[in-house]
Amino acid sequence: MEARRDVFQAIADPTRRAIIGMVAKQPVNVNAIAEQFDHTRQAISLHLKILSECGLLNIRKEGRERYCEVKLEKLNEVYEWVEEYHKLWTGRMKSLKRFIEQEELQAAKRTPAKKGKAGRK
Amino acid sequence: MEARRDVFQAIADPTRRAIIGMVAKQPVNVNAIAEQFDHTRQAISLHLKILSECGLLNIRKEGRERYCEVKLEKLNEVYEWVEEYHKLWTGRMKSLKRFIEQEELQAAKRTPAKKGKAGRK
């Protein structure tokens, strides 16, 4: 029932990413968010719940309204994950990667059992 | 049937993130990947398919083996998305910190009895 509730899963949904984008600028109340989308208020409400359950959203009650504000720091997990690979794929570590691949190739060639894919006739 | 196949959704699954981590170092063949996990080969195979369908993985046939290598550049979409917010929250934290410090100072001035660190006596 209570499913996985992590940030990666939370941002997997485009609607939720859009909500984050909306709320990042300033706190917005639930109905105002819902109006921007082509879903019922309840559908959006559910997305908000998911976002808040994984710590990305803070819902502050104010009178009969609920103001949502993002806790962007929660995205740090994602940032750190992707940033590591970003370093890898942008220059810096590229030479290392090439080196490793080269090594692999050499190892494959060294393996005697690997005598040419052309095979026999 | 053919569902959403985007990078955000692909990395939402922890197993798939682990696969990316494994393959980032060097190309690995399917069975070698599958051995690292507590799922059947077919389950992993399916994850690989998803990863390759959204462009994160390149599967190169070599004899009867399939070597998987990541195309990390595909993570750029995620990187750019999260990086924007990263800037925002690191910036915001700075200004928020300034704001709080300012507030604290003001409060200390207003309340002479406050035992705050400002130590105004």
Add this chain to the structure above:
DNA sequence: CTATTGCGCAAGCAATTGCTTTCCTATTTA
């Protein structure tokens, strides 16, 4: 050639998602 190995395909299944509709409860406002 035959057995083995690497791996994909397909069917089947339970759990999860994303959404809707209906109903309910507070807080305002007239």
Add this chain to the structure above:
DNA sequence: TAAATAGGAAAGCAATTGCTTGCGCAATAG
């Protein structure tokens, strides 16, 4: 006080996920 208004809770449903089992097929080893 009654009528709006903001928004949550629950039930129902189709589509999707993640996984397994079973089968088939090509490449290679013996």
